[in-house]
Amino acid sequence: DADVTQTPRNRITKTGKRIMLECSQTKGHDRMYWYRQDPGLGLRLIYYSFDVKDINKGEISDGYSVSRQAQAKFSLSLESAIPNQTALYFCATSSRGGGNTIYFGEGSWLTVV
Amino acid sequence: GESVGLHLPTLSVQEGDNSIINCAYSNSASDYFIWYKQESGKGPQFIIDIRSNMDKRQGQRVTVLLNKTVKHLSLQIAATQPGDSAVYFCAEKVMYSGGGADGLTFGKGTHLIIQP
Numbered sequence: 001d002a003d004v005t006q007t008p009r010n011r012i013t014k015t016g017k018r019i020m021l022e023c024s025q026t027k028g029h030d031r032m033y034w035y036r037q038d039p040g041l042g043l044r045l046i047y048y049s050f051d052v053k054d055i056n057k058g059e060i061s062d063g064y065s066v067s068r069q070a071q072a073k074f075s076l077s078l079e080s081a082i083p084n085q086t087a088l089y090f091c092a093t094s095s096r097g098g099g100n101t102i103y104f105g106e107g108s109w110l111t112v113v
Numbered sequence: 114g115e116s117v118g119l120h121l122p123t124l125s126v127q128e129g130d131n132s133i134i135n136c137a138y139s140n141s142a143s144d145y146f147i148w149y150k151q152e153s154g155k156g157p158q159f160i161i162d163i164r165s166n167m168d169k170r171q172g173q174r175v176t177v178l179l180n181k182t183v184k185h186l187s188l189q190i191a192a193t194q195p196g197d198s199a200v201y202f203c204a205e206k207v208m209y210s211g212g213g214a215d216g217l218t219f220g221k222g223t224h225l226i227i228q229p
Binding site: 004031033040041042043044045048090092094101102103104105106107 | 162
């Protein structure tokens with residue numbers, strides 16, 4: 001089983017719809033992240049959470065929200081999806097101590113039509 | 114722009130040759146760097162890391178070199194194999210603004226293509 005699990009792996013949704021991407025981890029890490037990947041732009045940080053009560057905006061948080069339901073769970077929501085949010089989304093985790101290795105999930109392909 | 118960048122978006126090498134993937138960073142205070150490999154349809158996977166108190170670190174078939182003078186990082190892959198085909202990202206430890214904590218920022222990636 002993967003240490004960082006994302007659901008759904010693929011989703012097509014319509015403009016204006018609400019969509020949630022879920023992430024769970026079995027690594028016991030405190031820190032969790034949501035990244036977005038677009039061709040030619042690498043990985044960009046959307047939100048990050050260093051513990052259950054800690055939520056921080058990343059580089060591109062507009063249009064997104066997150067919820068840290070438990071240490072092992074971190075979900076990303078698009079309240080009203082738009083086509084330029086079509087991308088590959090990655091959840092990731094790391095241990096406390098900053099700058100340590102970040103472990104990624106397998107990714108969730110989201111297409112907004 | 115991003116503080117971490119790669120010199121070439123695509124690198125094509127012959128199977129069996131050595132591959133060298135380069136990365137430049139802009140923050141001279143950065144003290145930790147990681148290389149990731151991303152295969153098609155998968156998430157990025159950790160390859161090797163290096164701290165700024167080192168110039169070189171070796172793993173299995175991979176070597177990372179750090180030149181702090183010119184703020185340059187490279188990943189060398191020995192005897193490149195078909196399974197090495199992937200996109201390679203360098204990442205740099207950064208301080209997140211407002212969060213009072215640090216994390217990683219990623220370059221755009223280099224696509225390594227292995228020619229038979």
